[in-house]
Amino acid sequence: MQTPAPFIISPTQKILKAQFSTHFQPSTGFEAGPIFHRRGPYDPRRLNPGGSFVRVRFAVRPQLRLSPCPPGAMAAATAAGAAAAAAAVSLLACYLLLHRTGAGPTRTSRSSGRRARRKGLLEAIGNTPLIRINSLSDATGCEILGKAEFLNPGGSVKDRVAVKIIEEALESGDLLCGGTVTEGSAGSTAISLATVAPAYGCKCHVVIPDDAAIEKSQIIEALGATVERVRPVSITNKDHFVNIARRRALEANKSAVAQRESSEKGTNGSAHVHARMSHSKITATQGESNKTLTNGSAHTDYEIQHNRKCDHDSDSKGGFFADQFENLANYRAHYEWTGPEIWQQTKGTLHAFVAAAGTGGTIAGVSRYLKEKNTNIKCFLMDPPGSGLFNKVTRGVMYTKEEAEGKRLKNPFDTITEGIGINRVTKNFMMAELDGAYRGTDREAVEMSRFLLKNDGLFVGSSSAMNCVGAVRVARDLGPGHTVVTILCDSGMRHLSKFFNDQYLANHALTPTATGLEFLDQ
Missing domain, CATH: 3.40.50.1100 (Rossmann fold)
Structure with a gap:
């Protein structure tokens, strides 16, 4: 009687599931996708250094296949399996390396160049997952x-708005480093401004309607901002919370100019004139409250980047009305x-x-x-x-x-x-x-x-x-x-x-x- 040939039992339900018959035929594939959702038990995911989700699929169906093994096939199959597994691991490493260095899918212009270790609070804003x-x-x-x-x-979509408003104001000179950002807000924008402003070396003054959830004003105060709660009225009323915030910026600017003029009394004439010219004019209308206190050399976020310190305790830096409703x-x-x-x-x-x-x-x-x-x-x-x-x-x-x-x-x-x-x-x-x-x-x-x-x-x-x-x-x-x-x-x-x-x-x-x-x- 002829002795039956031995059989090979393929490994199943491993990270790399290889199918053995007469020949070793592995199949691997990679798929990158930023949307995080479940596809099945054989779909391991890893979070890449850039923040998007990478879906890695080894596309071999788990099954048990039995086939006759000719002489010498066992050793050949084992060697082929080891080689294929090494190749798969190498390919995965190369893919992740490319994704880490930016050669993979491109990121948005705002978040380009950000690493797994983000530098400071501001770089942690944005690039949120889409779930x-x-x-x-x-x-x-x-x-x-x-x-x-x-x-x-800062816990909300308004972080993006706070960053953009403050950055543009600093770049234009409408807001000086060490100045005060004022805003009328029902909560989220105020919290975001109070969160972001210190990172730019600025202070924050918020006017909030008193019917807003009390925990919002408590958060704002805990963040170090000044909170002013007022009764809710129509926007046409001069005491609407937005209109009050606009007035607070004007008042801060007038106070700043008065302090600067007082401090300049001891300087010589030419220096006094130069300083007066470098200070902005204070407009009397509320609609132009942001066209104030600009300096000859615009103060921008580059001051912070170059480690120039802002005078947080000084009231001579003026105010800036964020105006989230009308500020584009x-x-x-x-x-x-x-x-x-x-x-x-x-x-x-x-x-x-x-x-x-x-x-x-x-x-x-x-x-x-x-x-x-x-x-x-x-x-x-x-x-x-x-x-x-x-x-x-x-x-x-x-x-x-x-x-x-x-x-x-x-x-x-x-x-x-x-x-x-x-x-x-x-x-x-x-x-x-x-x-x-x-x-x-x-x-x-x-x-x-x-x-x-x-x-x-x-x-x-x-x-x-x-x-x-x-x-x-x-x-x-x-x-x-x-x-x-x-x-x-x-x-x-x-x-x-x-x-x-x-x-x-x-x-x-x-x-x-x-x-x-x-x-x-x-």
Whole structure:
């Protein structure tokens, strides 16, 4: 009787799963992608030094194959397997080396050259991950992706705006190193300015409406900024928090000039004249508050880069009104920074972008950039209750239903969401390129925030929840198979006293009760 030939049993479910038969036939492949989502158990991922996710796939299917082994085949197969494994490891090392040195996929201009070890707070801002929101994606059949802006150092998308506003002001000379940045903000921009300003050698003074979540002003004070809480009034009122912030910048400039003139009294005539000429003029109008206190040699962030110290204790550096609503540095932050990141992270494959608007900077900058890259990308506004932007986009007229024909209430309860919705068109919003608008409700935002927390572990704030409501609406209208991107502006940590306060919600009949997404079907 003939003795049967021995058999080779191939190794299975290893990092490199090789198939053996008469010949060794390994198959390896590499795939890089910045979108982090689960594809299966044999899809190990590593975070590359640049910050994007690299997906490494060894494309051999796990299986057990038995085949006759001719004489000498065992040794040959073993040698071939070792050689193939070494080649695969070498190829992986080369790929990661190229990706580390920048020879791999390019980064946005804003984040180019950044390393795994980032130099200081400012380099940690931006380049946030674009994450797949699994529950919403599975429910709609679309890829719904959220830009995780709550991972910025200051905790929100407004970090980008704070950086851009301060950098442009320093470069133009409107803000001097050691000066004070003033702003009227409901919270997030104020927190970002208070976070970023010290990195540029500046101080911060914030005027905030007293109906904003108390934890926001507490955070701002903890960051070392001056906080001034005022009652909420119409923007046409001189005591609106934005108008007060503008006045504070003017007052700081007048005080600075007075101090400089006083200190110059002991100098000789020519030096006195030269110093007076190098100081800026103080304008009397609020609308020109930023055209003040410029110096003959502009103070920019290069001063900080060259280790020149700023006089933090001096009040002679004046103030600068950030003016986030009308300052187009806000729009430029997203056109030059956020938009390119989204385009790169999706590799240009997105079909739609949707976001709410407050100042309008985010939706304007991102929509304009994406439209320039691909006119087929649809961009939509998501508007909360009490805001007139929905009517502006859909009908061309800025008013809310409550304001029509003089029906506006004296003290209307608009929305519990913060940082979004407005009843005027800002310069930043004018830059937006939109295809349509959706309107959400407070209940939808509350229910969505709890749904995301329960199903995805995402603890997001009110504006982020409203954005996700918009993302589902867009996905349903487009149909399965599309990619929809939105912004996760900030986390729920800043909304504990209102949006995540059970008693507060109960007082406004907003206690969440939904178990799924049925609240969007009502």
